[in-house]
Amino acid sequence: MEIKFNFIVKNGIFIGEYKGKLSNGITTIIGPSGCGKTTFLRCFSGDLTPFNGDIKLGEKILFSKTNRIDVPINKRNVSTVYQNHLLFPHMKVKNNIEYGYKIKNRPLRINTSEILHILKIEHLLNKFPHQLSGGEAQRVGLARAIFSNPDILLMDEPFTSLDYDTKGPILLYLKQLQKKLNIPFFFVTHSLEEMYYMSDQVILMNKGQIISVGNPDTIILNKIDGISNKISNYIHGEILSISDEKIAQIKIGNIELFAPVKLAQVGSNILVHFFANDVIISTSNMSNVSARNLIKGELIAYRYIDTSCLLTLLVQDIEIYVEITKFSMEKLSITIGNDLYMIIKSSSCNVVEY
Protein backbone atom coordinates (compact mmCIF):
# COMPACT_ATOMS: atom_id res chain seq x y z
CA MET A 1 0.00 0.00 0.00
CA GLU A 2 1.29 3.43 -0.87
CA ILE A 3 0.80 6.33 1.51
CA LYS A 4 0.71 9.78 -0.04
CA PHE A 5 0.45 13.00 1.90
CA ASN A 6 0.88 16.67 1.30
CA PHE A 7 -0.60 18.90 3.98
CA ILE A 8 -0.11 21.87 6.26
CA VAL A 9 -1.31 21.74 9.84
CA LYS A 10 -1.58 24.42 12.50
CA ASN A 11 -1.61 23.40 16.13
CA GLY A 12 -1.47 26.48 18.36
CA ILE A 13 1.63 28.40 17.32
CA PHE A 14 3.12 25.29 15.71
CA ILE A 15 2.94 24.98 11.93
CA GLY A 16 3.89 21.73 10.24
CA GLU A 17 4.36 21.15 6.53
CA TYR A 18 4.48 17.54 5.47
CA LYS A 19 4.88 16.14 2.00
CA GLY A 20 5.92 12.65 1.00
CA LYS A 21 5.24 9.21 -0.39
CA LEU A 22 5.82 6.09 1.68
CA SER A 23 5.63 2.37 0.98
CA ASN A 24 4.52 -0.50 3.18
CA GLY A 25 6.65 -1.66 6.10
CA ILE A 26 7.80 0.03 9.28
CA THR A 27 8.38 3.74 8.88
CA THR A 28 10.24 5.32 11.75
CA ILE A 29 9.60 8.99 12.32
CA ILE A 30 12.55 10.43 14.14
CA GLY A 31 13.44 13.90 15.31
CA PRO A 32 13.97 15.98 18.45
CA SER A 33 11.17 16.78 20.91
CA GLY A 34 8.70 19.31 19.57
CA CYS A 35 9.64 18.76 15.93
CA GLY A 36 6.10 17.73 14.99
CA LYS A 37 6.26 13.94 15.00
CA THR A 38 3.11 13.50 17.07
CA THR A 39 1.31 16.24 15.14
CA PHE A 40 2.07 14.32 11.97
CA LEU A 41 0.53 11.12 13.42
CA ARG A 42 -2.51 12.98 14.76
CA CYS A 43 -3.35 14.15 11.25
CA PHE A 44 -3.46 10.50 10.12
CA SER A 45 -5.59 9.39 13.06
CA GLY A 46 -7.98 12.30 12.48
CA ASP A 47 -7.33 13.82 15.86
CA LEU A 48 -6.05 16.99 14.16
CA THR A 49 -7.45 18.47 10.97
CA PRO A 50 -4.90 19.85 8.51
CA PHE A 51 -5.28 23.44 7.39
CA ASN A 52 -5.12 22.28 3.78
CA GLY A 53 -3.78 19.49 1.59
CA ASP A 54 -4.61 15.82 1.43
CA ILE A 55 -3.78 12.42 2.95
CA LYS A 56 -4.23 9.20 1.00
CA LEU A 57 -3.88 5.65 2.23
CA GLY A 58 -3.72 3.45 -0.83
CA GLU A 59 -6.93 4.26 -2.69
CA LYS A 60 -8.66 5.56 0.43
CA ILE A 61 -8.71 9.33 0.93
CA LEU A 62 -8.56 10.18 4.63
CA PHE A 63 -8.46 13.92 4.15
CA SER A 64 -8.75 16.24 1.20
CA LYS A 65 -9.37 19.95 1.57
CA THR A 66 -10.22 20.45 -2.10
CA ASN A 67 -12.67 17.54 -2.20
CA ARG A 68 -14.01 18.44 1.25
CA ILE A 69 -13.27 14.99 2.65
CA ASP A 70 -12.42 14.53 6.32
CA VAL A 71 -13.18 10.96 7.33
CA PRO A 72 -14.36 10.88 11.00
CA ILE A 73 -11.91 9.34 13.47
CA ASN A 74 -14.05 6.25 14.10
CA LYS A 75 -14.41 5.56 10.37
CA ARG A 76 -10.73 5.90 9.44
CA ASN A 77 -9.62 2.45 10.44
CA VAL A 78 -6.39 3.86 11.80
CA SER A 79 -5.26 2.55 15.21
CA THR A 80 -2.82 4.17 17.58
CA VAL A 81 -0.59 2.71 20.28
CA TYR A 82 0.09 5.36 22.90
CA GLN A 83 3.06 5.89 25.16
CA ASN A 84 0.82 5.60 28.23
CA HIS A 85 -1.05 2.66 26.59
CA LEU A 86 -4.51 4.04 27.62
CA LEU A 87 -6.06 0.70 28.50
CA PHE A 88 -9.67 0.95 29.66
CA PRO A 89 -9.30 0.55 33.44
CA HIS A 90 -12.78 -0.92 34.02
CA MET A 91 -12.35 -3.74 31.51
CA LYS A 92 -10.38 -6.95 31.74
CA VAL A 93 -7.51 -7.42 29.29
CA LYS A 94 -9.73 -9.68 27.16
CA ASN A 95 -12.42 -6.99 26.81
CA ASN A 96 -9.81 -4.33 26.14
CA ILE A 97 -8.36 -6.38 23.32
CA GLU A 98 -11.75 -7.19 21.81
CA TYR A 99 -13.04 -3.61 21.97
CA GLY A 100 -12.22 -2.45 18.45
CA TYR A 101 -12.57 -5.93 16.98
CA LYS A 102 -16.20 -6.22 18.11
CA ILE A 103 -17.13 -2.78 16.82
CA LYS A 104 -15.64 -3.25 13.37
CA ASN A 105 -16.49 -6.91 13.04
CA ARG A 106 -14.08 -7.42 10.14
CA PRO A 107 -12.18 -10.67 9.70
CA LEU A 108 -8.68 -10.44 11.11
CA ARG A 109 -5.70 -10.78 8.82
CA ILE A 110 -3.96 -13.16 11.19
CA ASN A 111 -5.00 -15.76 13.69
CA THR A 112 -6.06 -14.32 17.07
CA SER A 113 -4.21 -16.92 19.10
CA GLU A 114 -1.11 -16.21 17.04
CA ILE A 115 -1.15 -12.51 18.04
CA LEU A 116 -1.66 -13.45 21.69
CA HIS A 117 1.20 -15.91 21.42
CA ILE A 118 3.58 -13.55 19.65
CA LEU A 119 2.86 -10.84 22.21
CA LYS A 120 2.96 -13.35 25.09
CA ILE A 121 -0.25 -12.17 26.71
CA GLU A 122 -2.37 -15.35 26.73
CA HIS A 123 -2.05 -15.63 30.50
CA LEU A 124 -3.16 -12.03 31.12
CA LEU A 125 -6.65 -12.15 29.57
CA ASN A 126 -8.55 -12.21 32.85
CA LYS A 127 -6.52 -9.53 34.58
CA PHE A 128 -7.39 -5.86 34.94
CA PRO A 129 -5.01 -3.20 33.57
CA HIS A 130 -3.88 -2.12 37.05
CA GLN A 131 -2.58 -5.66 37.64
CA LEU A 132 -0.19 -5.47 34.67
CA SER A 133 3.45 -4.41 34.53
CA GLY A 134 4.47 -1.60 32.18
CA GLY A 135 5.68 -4.02 29.50
CA GLU A 136 2.58 -6.20 29.75
CA ALA A 137 0.26 -3.18 29.51
CA GLN A 138 2.11 -1.95 26.45
CA ARG A 139 1.82 -5.37 24.78
CA VAL A 140 -1.92 -5.46 25.56
CA GLY A 141 -2.27 -1.96 24.08
CA LEU A 142 -0.53 -3.20 20.98
CA ALA A 143 -2.79 -6.26 20.77
CA ARG A 144 -5.88 -4.06 21.15
CA ALA A 145 -4.74 -1.88 18.26
CA ILE A 146 -3.96 -4.88 16.06
CA PHE A 147 -7.25 -6.65 16.88
CA SER A 148 -9.14 -3.59 15.69
CA ASN A 149 -7.83 -4.62 12.28
CA PRO A 150 -6.49 -1.26 11.12
CA ASP A 151 -5.32 -0.29 7.66
CA ILE A 152 -2.35 1.43 9.31
CA LEU A 153 -0.89 1.25 12.81
CA LEU A 154 0.45 4.41 14.43
CA MET A 155 2.78 4.17 17.39
CA ASP A 156 3.62 7.31 19.32
CA GLU A 157 6.81 6.65 21.28
CA PRO A 158 5.27 3.51 22.72
CA PHE A 159 8.38 2.28 24.47
CA THR A 160 9.91 5.45 25.89
CA SER A 161 8.92 4.58 29.45
CA LEU A 162 10.12 0.98 29.24
CA ASP A 163 13.53 -0.34 30.27
CA TYR A 164 15.80 -2.30 27.96
CA ASP A 165 14.74 -5.66 29.39
CA THR A 166 11.10 -5.00 28.54
CA LYS A 167 11.60 -3.11 25.31
CA GLY A 168 13.83 -5.63 23.51
CA PRO A 169 11.33 -8.47 23.15
CA ILE A 170 8.50 -6.10 22.16
CA LEU A 171 10.58 -4.60 19.37
CA LEU A 172 11.15 -8.13 18.13
CA TYR A 173 7.44 -8.97 18.23
CA LEU A 174 6.64 -5.80 16.35
CA LYS A 175 8.89 -6.68 13.46
CA GLN A 176 7.33 -10.13 13.27
CA LEU A 177 3.83 -8.70 13.46
CA GLN A 178 4.39 -6.18 10.70
CA LYS A 179 5.53 -8.94 8.35
CA LYS A 180 2.47 -11.04 9.18
CA LEU A 181 -0.08 -8.24 8.96
CA ASN A 182 1.52 -6.57 5.96
CA ILE A 183 0.13 -3.12 6.84
CA PRO A 184 2.15 0.08 7.25
CA PHE A 185 3.42 0.85 10.76
CA PHE A 186 4.34 4.44 11.66
CA PHE A 187 6.68 4.43 14.59
CA VAL A 188 7.52 7.71 16.28
CA THR A 189 10.70 7.74 18.31
CA HIS A 190 13.56 9.97 19.28
CA SER A 191 15.85 7.05 19.80
CA LEU A 192 18.39 6.15 17.12
CA GLU A 193 18.52 2.69 18.57
CA GLU A 194 14.84 2.01 17.91
CA MET A 195 15.20 3.55 14.48
CA TYR A 196 18.06 1.24 13.46
CA TYR A 197 16.37 -1.77 14.91
CA MET A 198 12.89 -1.28 13.52
CA SER A 199 12.86 0.63 10.29
CA ASP A 200 12.32 -0.22 6.70
CA GLN A 201 12.28 3.49 6.00
CA VAL A 202 12.92 6.61 8.05
CA ILE A 203 11.38 10.06 8.05
CA LEU A 204 13.66 12.60 9.64
CA MET A 205 11.83 15.64 11.01
CA ASN A 206 12.88 18.93 12.44
CA LYS A 207 10.93 22.12 13.23
CA GLY A 208 7.71 20.92 11.62
CA GLN A 209 9.26 19.79 8.38
CA ILE A 210 10.43 16.56 6.85
CA ILE A 211 14.19 16.93 6.38
CA SER A 212 14.65 13.65 4.54
CA VAL A 213 13.14 10.26 3.81
CA GLY A 214 15.29 7.19 3.31
CA ASN A 215 16.42 3.87 4.69
CA PRO A 216 18.12 3.78 8.09
CA ASP A 217 21.60 3.29 6.65
CA THR A 218 21.55 6.17 4.21
CA ILE A 219 19.63 8.85 6.05
CA ILE A 220 21.68 11.83 7.12
CA LEU A 221 21.27 12.44 10.82
CA ASN A 222 24.03 14.95 11.45
CA LYS A 223 23.28 18.22 13.15
CA ILE A 224 19.95 17.12 14.58
CA ASP A 225 20.12 17.77 18.29
CA GLY A 226 17.90 16.09 20.80
CA ILE A 227 17.93 12.59 19.34
CA SER A 228 18.89 9.97 21.88
CA ASN A 229 21.93 8.28 20.35
CA LYS A 230 22.40 5.30 22.61
CA ILE A 231 22.38 2.47 20.10
CA SER A 232 21.77 -1.05 21.35
CA ASN A 233 22.30 -4.56 20.10
CA TYR A 234 19.76 -7.28 20.79
CA ILE A 235 20.92 -10.78 19.88
CA HIS A 236 19.05 -14.06 20.25
CA GLY A 237 20.78 -16.82 22.13
CA GLU A 238 20.41 -19.88 24.28
CA ILE A 239 21.97 -20.41 27.69
CA LEU A 240 24.33 -23.41 27.69
CA SER A 241 25.57 -23.21 31.26
CA ILE A 242 25.69 -20.89 34.25
CA SER A 243 28.79 -20.64 36.44
CA ASP A 244 28.82 -20.20 40.23
CA GLU A 245 29.52 -16.49 39.71
CA LYS A 246 26.24 -16.33 37.76
CA ILE A 247 27.98 -15.83 34.43
CA ALA A 248 26.09 -17.56 31.64
CA GLN A 249 27.69 -19.21 28.63
CA ILE A 250 25.38 -18.24 25.77
CA LYS A 251 25.25 -19.92 22.38
CA ILE A 252 24.61 -17.54 19.50
CA GLY A 253 24.79 -19.46 16.25
CA ASN A 254 28.31 -20.92 16.24
CA ILE A 255 29.78 -18.39 18.62
CA GLU A 256 29.69 -18.14 22.38
CA LEU A 257 29.20 -15.12 24.59
CA PHE A 258 29.52 -14.68 28.34
CA ALA A 259 27.11 -12.46 30.25
CA PRO A 260 25.86 -12.18 33.83
CA VAL A 261 22.37 -13.52 34.57
CA LYS A 262 19.97 -13.10 37.44
CA LEU A 263 17.06 -15.51 37.09
CA ALA A 264 17.48 -17.12 33.68
CA GLN A 265 17.83 -20.91 33.58
CA VAL A 266 20.08 -23.17 31.52
CA GLY A 267 18.37 -23.96 28.21
CA SER A 268 16.21 -20.83 28.11
CA ASN A 269 16.06 -18.65 25.03
CA ILE A 270 17.20 -15.13 25.77
CA LEU A 271 18.19 -11.85 24.21
CA VAL A 272 21.61 -10.42 24.94
CA HIS A 273 21.61 -6.66 25.06
CA PHE A 274 24.65 -4.38 24.95
CA PHE A 275 25.24 -0.83 23.84
CA ALA A 276 27.08 -0.17 20.58
CA ASN A 277 29.49 2.16 22.40
CA ASP A 278 30.42 -0.51 24.95
CA VAL A 279 32.27 -2.48 22.26
CA ILE A 280 36.00 -2.04 21.68
CA ILE A 281 37.38 -2.73 18.20
CA SER A 282 40.74 -4.26 17.37
CA THR A 283 42.19 -5.08 13.96
CA SER A 284 44.16 -8.00 15.34
CA ASN A 285 43.23 -10.98 17.49
CA MET A 286 44.27 -10.06 21.03
CA SER A 287 44.54 -13.12 23.19
CA ASN A 288 45.55 -11.48 26.42
CA VAL A 289 42.71 -9.11 27.28
CA SER A 290 40.69 -9.16 30.48
CA ALA A 291 37.31 -9.03 28.70
CA ARG A 292 35.72 -12.45 28.23
CA ASN A 293 34.08 -11.85 24.88
CA LEU A 294 36.21 -11.63 21.78
CA ILE A 295 34.20 -11.95 18.59
CA LYS A 296 35.37 -11.77 15.02
CA GLY A 297 33.18 -10.02 12.46
CA GLU A 298 33.29 -8.51 9.00
CA LEU A 299 32.76 -4.79 8.52
CA ILE A 300 29.86 -4.42 6.09
CA ALA A 301 28.88 -0.76 6.58
CA TYR A 302 29.84 2.37 8.46
CA ARG A 303 28.59 5.91 8.71
CA TYR A 304 29.52 9.04 10.57
CA ILE A 305 27.17 10.67 13.07
CA ASP A 306 28.64 13.92 14.33
CA THR A 307 31.92 13.01 16.08
CA SER A 308 31.34 9.28 16.15
CA CYS A 309 31.20 6.49 13.63
CA LEU A 310 28.67 3.68 13.61
CA LEU A 311 29.98 0.40 12.24
CA THR A 312 27.88 -2.57 11.20
CA LEU A 313 29.70 -5.86 11.62
CA LEU A 314 28.44 -9.16 10.32
CA VAL A 315 29.01 -12.21 12.50
CA GLN A 316 27.60 -15.19 10.65
CA ASP A 317 24.17 -13.77 9.78
CA ILE A 318 23.91 -11.43 12.78
CA GLU A 319 24.46 -7.71 12.39
CA ILE A 320 26.16 -6.02 15.34
CA TYR A 321 26.39 -2.27 15.75
CA VAL A 322 29.58 -0.81 17.13
CA GLU A 323 30.08 2.85 17.88
CA ILE A 324 33.58 4.29 17.96
CA THR A 325 34.87 7.84 17.69
CA LYS A 326 35.71 9.42 14.36
CA PHE A 327 39.26 9.73 15.67
CA SER A 328 39.55 5.97 16.29
CA MET A 329 38.03 5.21 12.91
CA GLU A 330 40.69 7.28 11.18
CA LYS A 331 43.48 5.90 13.39
CA LEU A 332 42.59 2.27 12.63
CA SER A 333 42.18 3.05 8.90
CA ILE A 334 39.69 0.28 8.32
CA THR A 335 37.47 -0.24 5.30
CA ILE A 336 34.50 -2.32 4.25
CA GLY A 337 35.30 -6.02 4.05
CA ASN A 338 37.94 -5.94 6.84
CA ASP A 339 37.80 -8.57 9.55
CA LEU A 340 37.63 -6.93 12.96
CA TYR A 341 37.65 -8.19 16.52
CA MET A 342 35.03 -6.97 18.95
CA ILE A 343 35.93 -6.91 22.63
CA ILE A 344 32.89 -6.86 24.90
CA LYS A 345 33.15 -7.03 28.69
CA SER A 346 30.66 -9.53 30.04
CA SER A 347 29.55 -6.96 32.61
CA SER A 348 28.46 -4.69 29.73
CA CYS A 349 26.02 -7.36 28.57
CA ASN A 350 22.53 -7.68 29.87
CA VAL A 351 20.49 -10.85 29.51
CA VAL A 352 16.81 -10.34 28.74
CA GLU A 353 14.39 -13.23 29.11
CA TYR A 354 11.33 -13.30 26.91
Next chain:
Amino acid sequence: MSVSELEIIIISLRSSLLAIFLILPIGIIVSWIITKTNFKLNFLLELISSLPLALPPVVTGYFLLWILGSNSFIGKYIESLFNYNLSFTWIATVFAAAIVSFPLVVRSFIVAFQSADPELEKCARGLGANNLKIFISITLPLSLKGIMAGLLLGFGRAFSEFGATIVVAGNIPGETSTIPLAIYTNIIVGDPGSATRLIIISIVIAIITLGIHNNLSRFGSYRKA
Protein backbone atom coordinates in the same frame (compact mmCIF):
# COMPACT_ATOMS: atom_id res chain seq x y z
CA MET B 1 -46.05 5.63 65.11
CA SER B 2 -49.52 6.29 63.75
CA VAL B 3 -50.98 5.20 60.41
CA SER B 4 -51.00 8.80 59.19
CA GLU B 5 -47.28 9.18 60.04
CA LEU B 6 -46.51 6.04 58.05
CA GLU B 7 -48.53 7.51 55.19
CA ILE B 8 -46.47 10.73 55.40
CA ILE B 9 -43.22 8.75 55.22
CA ILE B 10 -44.51 6.80 52.19
CA ILE B 11 -45.57 10.03 50.42
CA SER B 12 -42.13 11.52 51.08
CA LEU B 13 -40.20 8.47 49.89
CA ARG B 14 -42.44 8.13 46.83
CA SER B 15 -42.03 11.74 45.71
CA SER B 16 -38.26 11.71 46.33
CA LEU B 17 -37.64 8.42 44.53
CA LEU B 18 -39.88 9.33 41.57
CA ALA B 19 -38.17 12.73 41.37
CA ILE B 20 -34.79 11.00 41.12
CA PHE B 21 -36.02 8.61 38.42
CA LEU B 22 -37.44 11.58 36.53
CA ILE B 23 -34.21 13.59 36.59
CA LEU B 24 -31.83 10.69 35.97
CA PRO B 25 -32.18 10.56 32.15
CA ILE B 26 -32.61 14.33 31.76
CA GLY B 27 -29.64 14.97 34.07
CA ILE B 28 -27.44 12.55 32.11
CA ILE B 29 -28.32 14.17 28.77
CA VAL B 30 -27.85 17.74 30.07
CA SER B 31 -24.53 16.91 31.80
CA TRP B 32 -23.27 15.07 28.73
CA ILE B 33 -24.07 18.05 26.49
CA ILE B 34 -22.36 20.44 28.92
CA THR B 35 -19.19 18.35 29.33
CA LYS B 36 -18.75 16.60 26.01
CA THR B 37 -19.94 19.07 23.37
CA ASN B 38 -18.86 22.55 22.35
CA PHE B 39 -22.23 24.14 21.64
CA LYS B 40 -22.20 27.89 21.98
CA LEU B 41 -25.27 27.90 24.23
CA ASN B 42 -23.87 25.39 26.72
CA PHE B 43 -23.21 28.15 29.23
CA LEU B 44 -26.91 29.02 29.13
CA LEU B 45 -27.90 25.40 29.65
CA GLU B 46 -25.57 25.19 32.65
CA LEU B 47 -26.98 28.45 34.06
CA ILE B 48 -30.61 27.38 33.71
CA SER B 49 -29.99 23.93 35.17
CA SER B 50 -28.23 25.51 38.17
CA LEU B 51 -30.81 28.23 38.74
CA PRO B 52 -33.02 26.39 41.29
CA LEU B 53 -29.92 26.06 43.48
CA ALA B 54 -29.70 29.83 43.95
CA LEU B 55 -33.39 30.73 43.84
CA PRO B 56 -35.52 30.63 46.99
CA PRO B 57 -37.47 27.33 46.70
CA VAL B 58 -40.70 29.33 47.14
CA VAL B 59 -39.89 31.17 43.92
CA THR B 60 -39.21 27.88 42.13
CA GLY B 61 -42.56 26.62 43.45
CA TYR B 62 -44.27 29.75 42.24
CA PHE B 63 -42.93 29.26 38.70
CA LEU B 64 -43.92 25.62 38.81
CA LEU B 65 -47.43 26.57 39.88
CA TRP B 66 -47.53 29.08 37.08
CA ILE B 67 -46.54 26.35 34.59
CA LEU B 68 -48.73 23.53 35.92
CA GLY B 69 -51.69 25.66 36.99
CA SER B 70 -54.93 25.69 35.00
CA ASN B 71 -54.24 29.18 33.65
CA SER B 72 -51.01 28.29 31.85
CA PHE B 73 -50.69 26.84 28.38
CA ILE B 74 -49.06 23.61 29.62
CA GLY B 75 -51.51 23.28 32.51
CA LYS B 76 -54.47 23.77 30.17
CA TYR B 77 -53.08 21.25 27.72
CA ILE B 78 -52.55 18.58 30.39
CA GLU B 79 -55.99 19.28 31.80
CA SER B 80 -57.63 18.88 28.38
CA LEU B 81 -55.69 15.67 27.79
CA PHE B 82 -56.27 13.87 31.09
CA ASN B 83 -59.06 15.98 32.57
CA TYR B 84 -56.75 16.44 35.52
CA ASN B 85 -54.99 19.44 37.01
CA LEU B 86 -51.51 18.64 38.31
CA SER B 87 -51.20 21.46 40.84
CA PHE B 88 -52.00 20.48 44.42
CA THR B 89 -51.67 16.77 43.65
CA TRP B 90 -49.03 14.23 44.70
CA ILE B 91 -47.57 14.50 41.19
CA ALA B 92 -46.82 18.17 41.91
CA THR B 93 -44.70 17.08 44.93
CA VAL B 94 -42.64 14.94 42.54
CA PHE B 95 -42.09 17.86 40.16
CA ALA B 96 -41.21 20.22 43.02
CA ALA B 97 -38.70 17.73 44.45
CA ALA B 98 -37.26 17.02 40.99
CA ILE B 99 -36.68 20.65 40.12
CA VAL B 100 -34.99 21.66 43.37
CA SER B 101 -32.68 18.63 43.34
CA PHE B 102 -31.89 18.85 39.62
CA PRO B 103 -28.96 21.32 39.97
CA LEU B 104 -27.22 19.15 42.57
CA VAL B 105 -27.63 16.04 40.44
CA VAL B 106 -26.41 17.77 37.28
CA ARG B 107 -23.41 19.23 39.09
CA SER B 108 -22.45 15.81 40.40
CA PHE B 109 -22.90 14.26 36.94
CA ILE B 110 -20.76 16.97 35.36
CA VAL B 111 -17.95 16.28 37.83
CA ALA B 112 -18.35 12.53 37.22
CA PHE B 113 -18.22 12.89 33.44
CA GLN B 114 -15.25 15.24 33.64
CA SER B 115 -13.38 12.69 35.74
CA ALA B 116 -13.67 10.11 32.92
CA ASP B 117 -10.36 10.54 31.11
CA PRO B 118 -11.02 12.14 27.69
CA GLU B 119 -7.91 10.41 26.37
CA LEU B 120 -9.63 7.06 26.94
CA GLU B 121 -12.69 8.30 25.06
CA LYS B 122 -10.44 9.47 22.22
CA CYS B 123 -8.75 6.08 22.20
CA ALA B 124 -12.15 4.33 21.96
CA ARG B 125 -13.11 6.58 19.05
CA GLY B 126 -9.87 5.62 17.29
CA LEU B 127 -10.86 1.98 17.73
CA GLY B 128 -14.08 2.67 15.82
CA ALA B 129 -16.59 3.62 18.54
CA ASN B 130 -19.25 6.26 17.85
CA ASN B 131 -20.53 8.76 20.45
CA LEU B 132 -23.20 6.45 21.86
CA LYS B 133 -20.84 3.48 22.12
CA ILE B 134 -18.19 5.64 23.78
CA PHE B 135 -20.74 6.93 26.27
CA ILE B 136 -22.14 3.50 27.14
CA SER B 137 -18.87 1.57 27.20
CA ILE B 138 -16.38 4.14 28.51
CA THR B 139 -17.85 7.36 29.96
CA LEU B 140 -20.75 5.81 31.86
CA PRO B 141 -18.87 2.94 33.55
CA LEU B 142 -16.02 5.28 34.50
CA SER B 143 -18.48 7.78 36.03
CA LEU B 144 -20.89 5.28 37.55
CA LYS B 145 -19.90 5.92 41.14
CA GLY B 146 -20.11 9.67 40.61
CA ILE B 147 -23.57 9.23 39.10
CA MET B 148 -24.70 7.13 42.06
CA ALA B 149 -23.32 9.75 44.44
CA GLY B 150 -25.17 12.48 42.52
CA LEU B 151 -28.45 10.58 42.72
CA LEU B 152 -28.05 10.08 46.47
CA LEU B 153 -27.34 13.78 46.95
CA GLY B 154 -30.39 14.56 44.81
CA PHE B 155 -32.48 12.13 46.84
CA GLY B 156 -31.38 13.82 50.06
CA ARG B 157 -32.32 17.22 48.67
CA ALA B 158 -35.67 15.96 47.30
CA PHE B 159 -36.48 14.34 50.63
CA SER B 160 -35.90 17.57 52.55
CA GLU B 161 -37.83 19.74 50.07
CA PHE B 162 -40.31 22.21 51.65
CA GLY B 163 -40.66 25.63 50.00
CA ALA B 164 -41.50 24.72 46.42
CA THR B 165 -43.74 21.82 47.49
CA ILE B 166 -45.95 23.91 49.77
CA VAL B 167 -46.52 26.44 46.98
CA VAL B 168 -47.25 24.07 44.10
CA ALA B 169 -48.72 21.08 45.96
CA GLY B 170 -50.06 22.56 49.17
CA ASN B 171 -50.08 20.59 52.38
CA ILE B 172 -52.97 18.14 51.91
CA PRO B 173 -52.87 15.31 54.49
CA GLY B 174 -52.65 11.90 52.90
CA GLU B 175 -52.03 13.44 49.47
CA THR B 176 -49.21 16.01 49.37
CA SER B 177 -48.11 16.24 52.99
CA THR B 178 -44.46 15.16 52.98
CA ILE B 179 -42.30 14.79 56.13
CA PRO B 180 -41.02 18.41 56.17
CA LEU B 181 -44.54 19.75 55.63
CA ALA B 182 -45.98 17.45 58.31
CA ILE B 183 -43.29 18.47 60.81
CA TYR B 184 -44.16 22.12 60.12
CA THR B 185 -47.88 21.40 60.65
CA ASN B 186 -47.23 19.46 63.85
CA ILE B 187 -45.16 22.30 65.27
CA ILE B 188 -47.86 24.85 64.38
CA VAL B 189 -50.78 22.81 65.78
CA GLY B 190 -48.80 21.70 68.84
CA ASP B 191 -48.19 17.97 68.36
CA PRO B 192 -44.58 17.68 69.56
CA GLY B 193 -44.73 13.86 69.79
CA SER B 194 -45.51 13.38 66.12
CA ALA B 195 -43.08 16.16 65.13
CA THR B 196 -40.27 14.49 67.11
CA ARG B 197 -40.88 11.07 65.56
CA LEU B 198 -40.85 12.54 62.06
CA ILE B 199 -37.72 14.56 62.87
CA ILE B 200 -35.94 11.38 64.03
CA ILE B 201 -37.00 9.59 60.82
CA SER B 202 -35.64 12.53 58.78
CA ILE B 203 -32.32 12.44 60.61
CA VAL B 204 -31.96 8.65 60.12
CA ILE B 205 -32.72 8.84 56.37
CA ALA B 206 -30.37 11.83 55.96
CA ILE B 207 -27.53 10.01 57.75
CA ILE B 208 -28.00 6.84 55.68
CA THR B 209 -28.16 8.80 52.40
CA LEU B 210 -25.12 10.96 53.10
CA GLY B 211 -23.20 8.02 54.60
CA ILE B 212 -23.53 6.02 51.38
CA HIS B 213 -22.84 9.16 49.31
CA ASN B 214 -19.63 9.96 51.15
CA ASN B 215 -18.34 6.41 50.87
CA LEU B 216 -19.08 6.30 47.16
CA SER B 217 -17.21 9.55 46.64
CA ARG B 218 -14.25 8.25 48.61
CA PHE B 219 -13.92 5.13 46.45
CA GLY B 220 -15.06 7.02 43.40
CA SER B 221 -12.58 6.14 40.70
CA TYR B 222 -11.02 3.15 39.04
CA ARG B 223 -7.36 2.54 39.64
CA LYS B 224 -5.22 3.63 36.78
CA ALA B 225 -2.86 1.08 35.34
